[in-house]
Amino acid sequence: MATSLKLIVNGDTHSAPAGSSIADLVCMMELDPAKVAVEHNAVIAPRSQLADIMLSDGDALEIVHFVGGGQSDDTWSVAGHTFTSRLIVGTGKYEDFEQNAAALDASGAEIVTVAVRRVNVMDPKAPMLTDFIDPKKTVYLPNTAGCFTADDAIRTLRLAREAGGWDLVKLEVLGEARTLYPDMRETLKATQVLANEGFKPMVYCTDDPIAAKQLEEAGAVAVMPLGAPIGSGLGIQNRVTIRLIVEGASVPVLVDAGVGTASDAAVAMELGCDGVLMNTAIAEAKDPIRMARAMKLAVQAGRDAYLSGRMGTRKYADPSSPLAGLI
Secondary structure (H helix, E strand, C coil), X not given: CCCEEEEEXXXXXXXXXXXXXXXXXXXXXXXXXXXXXEEECCEEECHHHCCCCECCCCCEEEEEEEECCCECCECEEECCEEECCCEEECCCCCCCHHHHHHHHHHHCCCEEEEEEEECCCCCCCCCCHHHCCCCCCCEEEEEXXXXXXXXXXXHHHHHHHHHHCCCXXXXXXXXXXXXXXXXXXXXXXXXXXXXXXXXXXXXXXXXXHHHHHHXXXXXXXXXXXXXXXXXXXXXXXXXXXXXXXXXXXXXXEEEECCCCCHXXXXXXXXXXXXXXXXCHHHHCCCCXXXXXXXXXXXXXXXXXXXXXXXXXXXXXXXXXXCCCCCC
8 A cells, every 4th residue: 555645736746645635735835724725636625625635646736825006085996895095006026025015005005916826835935925915904806917718717716716715806818928918708708707606806908998898797896908018118008998988887997007107197097097007117117115106196196187177178278367457
């Protein structure tokens, strides 16, 4: 009788004593069960049952965790959650978790997007994002960055829910690697499946009013049209369609992708968007902490400008001071 089991864990070969459960394996790897989710032979293992699921020779396991986006009298809500900040920030591209946490603090954001990646089982003591940004104080918004099919995105978010228990998620299904534009057919498919499973998907999409409305009808709790390609910093390229999406939506609209500097964030808010999501614009700034503060102020200024109702545009000059009575 074999005394040990050969397992495939996160793509690599590992061994465990015969008679081990998933819980035993997690403990042997010195991982915290409260911070990970486990997929056992392509089926998510509920955390409450880890001690009851026994391992067999040849089993394949995936163990994942999270890695690294207003004013008090002007809140906004999505899927039953209410926030004062209209800025959502990402958790990628920073020098380290410390810088990421400092930028988050400077931004005033109450939501951060987080990717789902395999646990490094070779170094279980390695720092995790949760060690620096407390998910009890900041809302984690698991996303599907890097997913190119609906099935991959759905699988990722199922694992994310098991790892953290959050139903509010960010869905993105990319069409191809060069432009990182969303594949709207796959995005719509994933939205329908996730909504039927009780998820509350905030969905990255093209700046297309028709597609945005279809996502809303499929169960999206927010639509997130791109301002420009992800990571490009080009700013809002099509103000007309963003405005049309805002006018036609019954759910929050947030610009996602393309913001490069504070004026871009202000433009998004002046168009009537409920918020702005960004990552690269802050993380790749020469001074990310100062840029985070600038984005916070820009979002607030843009929102105030939208609420105040801007002046009408004119074809010709109109003097501020009356011409009558000149000396």
